[in-house]
Amino acid sequence: MGRGSRVSIIGAGSVGASIAFALHLQKISSEILLVDINPEAVEGQVLDLSDANFTSSTQVRSGTFQEAGQCDIVVITAGAKQKSGETRVELIERNYKILDNVIGSMKPFNPNIILLLVANPVDVLTRITQKLSGLPEKQVFGSGTFLDSARLKLKLASVIGVSENAIHSYDLGEHGDSQIIAWSSAHVGGKPLLDFPEIQKLDKEVVAKEIANKAYKIIELKGATYFGIAGCVSMLVQCIVLNQRHIRPLSVYIKEYDCVFSMPVVLGSNGVERIIEISLSEKEKNKLRRSASALKSICTKYL
Ligand SMILES: NC(=O)C1=CN([C@@H]2O[C@H](COP(=O)(O)OP(=O)(O)OC[C@H]3O[C@@H](n4cnc5c(N)ncnc54)[C@H](O)[C@@H]3O)[C@@H](O)[C@H]2O)C=CC1
Numbered sequence: 555m556g557r558g559s560r561v562s563i564i565g566a567g568s569v570g571a572s573i574a575f576a577l578h579l580q581k582i583s584s585e586i587l588l589v590d591i592n593p594e595a596v597e598g599q600v601l602d603l604s605d606a607n608f609t610s611s612t613q614v615r616s617g618t619f620q621e622a623g624q625c626d627i628v629v630i631t632a633g634a635k636q637k638s639g640e641t642r643v644e645l646i647e648r649n650y651k652i653l654d655n656v657i658g659s660m661k662p663f664n665p666n667i668i669l670l671l672v673a674n675p676v677d678v679l680t681r682i683t684q685k686l687s688g689l690p691e692k693q694v695f696g697s698g699t700f701l702d703s704a705r706l707k708l709k710l711a712s713v714i715g716v717s718e719n720a721i722h723s724y725d726l727g728e729h730g731d732s733q734i735i736a737w738s739s740a741h742v743g744g745k746p747l748l749d750f751p752e753i754q755k756l757d758k759e760v761v762a763k764e765i766a767n768k769a770y771k772i773i774e775l776k777g778a779t780y781f782g783i784a785g786c787v788s789m790l791v792q793c794i795v796l797n798q799r800h801i802r803p804l805s806v807y808i809k810e811y812d813c814v815f816s817m818p819v820v821l822g823s824n825g826v827e828r829i830i831e832i833s834l835s836e837k838e839k840n841k842l843r844r845s846a847s848a849l850k851s852i853c854t855k856y857l
């Protein structure tokens with residue numbers, strides 16, 4: 555790994571193209587390959603992105619599934635997106651078939667490859683990919699609640715009046731309706747978040763709903779979300795390529811809950827280096843257990 559890494563993006567729709575653009579501007583990969591079953595979509599995106607070539611040293615081109623399987627990192631965005639009001643888990647039937655096809659077409663894999671899942675429902679698709687790919691679990695993970703945690707930090711930063719970077723808080727569990735905010739472990743400048751008077755006045759359930767429902771609101775207004783996830787994925791790719799070892803909440807297999815959902819992990823150039831056991835209140839743990847059993851029952855049908 556390192557500067558000069560090759561990254562493939564499977565699915566050249568709104569999310570795939572936005573990720574390609576963010577990575578193009580970031581200039582840390584030598585090549586970005588766009589792969590899609592729709593050749594016109596890829597050609598159009600590659601041509602459009604080529605107009606930004608003067609800003610970057612990264613080459614963007616169309617690629618095949620076989621080429622993708624030999625890259626350093628593959629970001630999987632191929633799949634149906636939610637219609638207004640539709641949940642992420644309602645996409646499973648359609649997106650399982652697409653994923654099965656995508657994984658099969660990329661084999662045999664570069665043994666050191668990292669597969670980063672983005673298509674929804676991301677936790678379930680990550681578990682299925684761990685099984686279908688046969689790769690070590692540390693090399694197969696999903697963007698999980700990194701995006702939800704960014705949405706949470708944005709909200710809390712505006713309430714307290716500090717930079718988002720000063721907020722250390724996580725949205726955990728499912729990247730979906732049963733996600734939970736780990737209020738009890740959050741802190742700002744070394745002070746527990748719950749000790750801030752502004753936060754004590756907040757209705758936590760209302761905030762949790764606002765964060766969990768933000769994607770629904772954007773989808774209702776403009777049909778899809780893509781800039782936020784593009785920002786998240788470009789940060790994750792940078793973290794892997796440069797072995798930055800940031801701690802991010804990502805979809806990983808958690809033995810205690812026997813399912814894939816988001817917990818904070820240390821991310822480096824080998825993938826998930828370590829899962830951080832965050833301390834949670836009993837109420838938060840109970841919510842996570844409920845989230846895990848719902849996700850497990852969906853996974854069971856496909857494994
Ligand atoms: N994890 C997250 O935080 C987020 C996840 N998403 C998810 O990302 C996925 C993609 O969303 P959009 O880009 O908006 O959808 P889109 O409809 O714009 O693009 C999907 C692309 O996948 C392609 N595709 C379909 N089957 C394929 C296959 N077998 N092989 C290769 N490509 C294939 C389509 O041709 C299309 O270009 C959805 O599942 C959506 O829910 C979207 C936003 C955030």
Ligand SMILES: CC(=O)C(=O)O
Nearest residue numbers: 642674701769779783
């Ligand atoms: C669509 C989606 O998963 C999101 O924006 O959170």
